[in-house]
Amino acid sequence: MAKANNDSRSTDERWTRLLRSLRPGIGQLGTYPPRALSWPPRKSKNSAAGVLYPKISIVVPSYNQGDYLGHTLKSIISQDYANLELIVVDGGSTDATLQVIKQYESYLAWWVSERDAGQAAAINKGFQRSSGEIMAWVNSDDMVAPGALRRVAEHFMANPRTQAVYGDRIVIDEAGYEIGRWVLPYHSAKLLKWVDFIPQETLYWSRSAWDLVGGRIDERFSFAMDWDFLLRLSNKDIVIQHLPIFLGFFRVHGFQKTSSQMSSVGAKEISAIRVRELGITPSQWKVLLRSVPFLFAAKWCEFFRFKLN
Template sequence: MQLDRLANLQNISRLKRILRQLSGYRLGQLEAYAPRPIGLPSDLDTEPYTSPLKFSLVTPVRDQINFVGQTIESVIRQRFSPLEYIVMDGGSTDGTAELVAQYDEHLSHFESQKDEGQADAINKGFARASGDILGWLNADDLLLPGALEYVARFFASHPDVDVVYGDRIIIDAEGNEIGRWILPSHSDWVLSWVDYIPQETLFWRRSLWERVGPYVDTSFNFAMDWELLVRFREFGARFRHLPRYIGAFRAHSDQKTTAQISLGRTEMNRIRARCLGYAPSTAALRLAVAPYLLRHVAREWQWRLSQVFPAKNDLSL
């Protein structure tokens, strides 16, 4: 009986995956299809770019020797200036600090000493930052080619926008593509229910950072980026989703997203209670975000069609 029940559960799970593939629904999934090379255009502009706005980027790291080199390389390959790149190592013991030190000429600041966790490392990094535009990139994620230039040009031409983010590619431990999140236009309302904003694609103005309180909340170990976004919204920030793949999120067995999912649920419900006054049931949550997900599915199919009938000068990657 137990074997039959297990087989039925496996069949249901397989059916759900098939239905998601057919529907185009991918948000929240960390593995949508079998690994394949990242699909990026071969003719991306790699010319150096000088921005009218200075960027400050912080990478917190601890024991990520397998990935941090690729993360740093993805920043260096941006060929972007002025860029202040700060790496804060929390006292790694696996050789991470020694590897990062090899990139010293490309870093504005690097230090390796024990900290109180990811949020603490991010705060210490931003305390040294002087840029007009801020963001952080975790030590297992990547910036995609041309991302900083694209973001800088948008900020420069849209002085009324405070926060931007884009679409994400999901990669595995070997760097193969296993999924994509294609988001619809921004919704302040849905931010009370769920955080679909890809953190590795997120950038904001220093003026907003100083207005809301220049810190990442260290009482959060998992959802500190969502808490920051909610605080941005509380202070009247103007958000904009950019229709371009800006970052790659790496899904692997040792990452915080996988290892601390139980803690993550607790912290997410803490944010929902703050925004809504209560922690909603799963059914209420699904109903609330359904219109947003329908817009996501529409844009997913728009992207799929664009791969069949590509438009000239398409910047969506």
């Protein structure tokens, strides 16, 4: 009897793994067992003669993420991007965050640790101190992929009409092991009104775009502020492009908002945005049906772009 039960569980597990493998990685917080994260070496081009790269301002909002903040800052600093403005805005952490900040203080353009009104307020506070032509924020538990800043800067330089770009994401666990990938097929402004598949930690935009939408993250949002910001950009009909390269690492752990607040605060804010953009509160089935062509295209892209690039 015990053997039969074990065989049944084993069969169920195989079917579960099979079904997960048939789904695209986007929208999922991991699709396979942890494996070592490796990255091919790239030759630095930052010192190329005559190349003047635009200043990139990155704000890192932080609160009690001392276990991960060092990895986040190191991933940005190790880009060896000369024209970088790195800002850390901490909400008055009580863990090891301050020690981590002071360890990297010489690389920071500005930092502060004080109580604030939340993540959106911290991001706004940081950008008020910034001056870069290209802007981004990276949460204190996520990371920037090697070579990302240069790839982004070169795209903006080669495409002056572009106002915002984003790329693909690799999902990692608490220990930094890879557990999934989001390989996106293309940018869809229409689908963005229904669902947000854009990896926030891979998003970069121009200062002119920032000014165009009021130069602020909407502090009324505590969960979906990135989706709201993207929609405000998109509704200005600016050029937003998806780059088919991995630009960021998204960390999954028990204390992150994506895991802990999706069914509460997250659901309310997502519903409010859909009502604002669509005029209705669509069912999950309707959202899924609207997403099907994009999801099929994403799965197709996974077969052809699954190697690290």
